[in-house]
Amino acid sequence: MNIQQIASIPFLLGGFFFFVAATVGLLRFPDFFCRLHATGKGDTLAVLLSLIGLSIYEGFSLTSLKILFIAVFMFLAQPTSTHAISRAAMRCGQEPWVKERSK
Amino acid sequence: MDSFFLYLGMGLFTLVFLCLYRSVFGPGVLNRIAAISAIGTKTLVILLLMGFIYNRVEMFIDISMVYALLNFIGTITAAKYLEMKGEV
Amino acid sequence: MTSVTDDIIIRAVARIMIPFIQLYALYVIMHGHHSPGGGFQGGVILGASFILYLLTHGLEEAKIRMSEIKAGLFSSFGVLIYSGIGLLCLILGSNYLDYGKLSTILKVVPAQARSLGILGVEIGVGIAVMAVMFSIFFDISTGGELPEDEE
Numbered sequence: 001m002n003i004q005q006i007a008s009i010p011f012l013l014g015g016f017f018f019f020v021a022a023t024v025g026l027l028r029f030p031d032f033f034c035r036l037h038a039t040g041k042g043d044t045l046a047v048l049l050s051l052i053g054l055s056i057y058e059g060f061s062l063t064s065l066k067i068l069f070i071a072v073f074m075f076l077a078q079p080t081s082t083h084a085i086s087r088a089a090m091r092c093g094q095e096p097w098v099k100e101r102s103k
Numbered sequence: 104m105d106s107f108f109l110y111l112g113m114g115l116f117t118l119v120f121l122c123l124y125r126s127v128f129g130p131g132v133l134n135r136i137a138a139i140s141a142i143g144t145k146t147l148v149i150l151l152l153m154g155f156i157y158n159r160v161e162m163f164i165d166i167s168m169v170y171a172l173l174n175f176i177g178t179i180t181a182a183k184y185l186e187m188k189g190e191v
Numbered sequence: 192m193t194s195v196t197d198d199i200i201i202r203a204v205a206r207i208m209i210p211f212i213q214l215y216a217l218y219v220i221m222h223g224h225h226s227p228g229g230g231f232q233g234g235v236i237l238g239a240s241f242i243l244y245l246l247t248h249g250l251e252e253a254k255i256r257m258s259e260i261k262a263g264l265f266s267s268f269g270v271l272i273y274s275g276i277g278l279l280c281l282i283l284g285s286n287y288l289d290y291g292k293l294s295t296i297l298k299v300v301p302a303q304a305r306s307l308g309i310l311g312v313e314i315g316v317g318i319a320v321m322a323v324m325f326s327i328f329f330d331i332s333t334g335g336e337l338p339e340d341e342e
């Protein structure tokens with residue numbers, strides 16, 4: 001266990017935590033927009049943390065540079081696809097969920 | 104460190120199955136698209152972990168990058184189709 | 192029907208990403224004998240970048256970049272490169288697609304001629320796959336009718 005491996009473990013565990021949070025949100029939230037809110041934000045941060053951890057573990061090489069390229073790509077692509085689906089859902093007439101008021 | 108990657112990959116695999124519940128039983132096509140997108144994101148990390156376990160990262164990294172790219176284009180395509188159709 | 196294509200966020204992100212996707216596709220084609228990939232996979236990624244352009248910028252702007260006629264010409268050109276290299280080997284007195292004989296005209300040792308020959312074939316396959324994928328998607332998105340045929 002050298003210093004790179006020890007330094008990569010918190011990033012990987014943090015990424016796994018956010019994956020778990022996003023999945024729980026996808027399963028438990030009541031509405032499509034709430035679910036998309038959970039996966040869109042949680043998965044982006046989780047992928048970013050996991051890929052940064054893996055590139056730290058790999059060290060300084062061409063492979064770690066490619067992993068960082070994937071991180072940048074996901075950082076651009078994931079919010080854009082989330083935006084595209086939510087826009088399509090709004091255009092399709094999905095009503096956002098509101099909490100039932102007690103009169 | 105390899106066993107740590109193995110357990111992390113197994114945990115992500117469990118999460119993929121949990122997302123598969125939403126993509127099979129989820130009401131409506133929009134929930135299914137969101138679940139498939141989330142599965143693709145997790146698969147990308149699983150591929151990289153597999154590469155580190157097998158010591159062939161420089162091979163798996165290309166597959167992982169193409170997977171991310173096709174996931175993005177597929178989601179955009181589904182969104183555009185639904186938006187042009189105008190209904191769910 | 193251009194409801195998606197006027198969205199500024201999707202257009203801007205696609206405009207940033209498409210050059211890098213095409214560069215990565217060229218990398219996959221060129222680096223095909225050291226890593227997974229090759230002509231077919233690189234061609235698919237290159238075609239996917241054009242499909243992303245068509246999805247985000249609409250049919251009319253995509254026709255300026257890559258029209259149906261250009262796609263047909265590119266697919267024929269890729270097959271021409273592939274079969275031309277094969278026939279060149281056949282003319283030089285060897286089997287079809289046996290690149291060893293190319294060393295007589297390329298002035299290199301046969302092992303290097305094999306490497307260059309497979310590279311040329313992969314470039315041809317990549318161009319053909321890109322053009323065929325794009326023309327299939329083009330046909331689907333126009334509903335099978337070509338507007339320029341009607342006049």
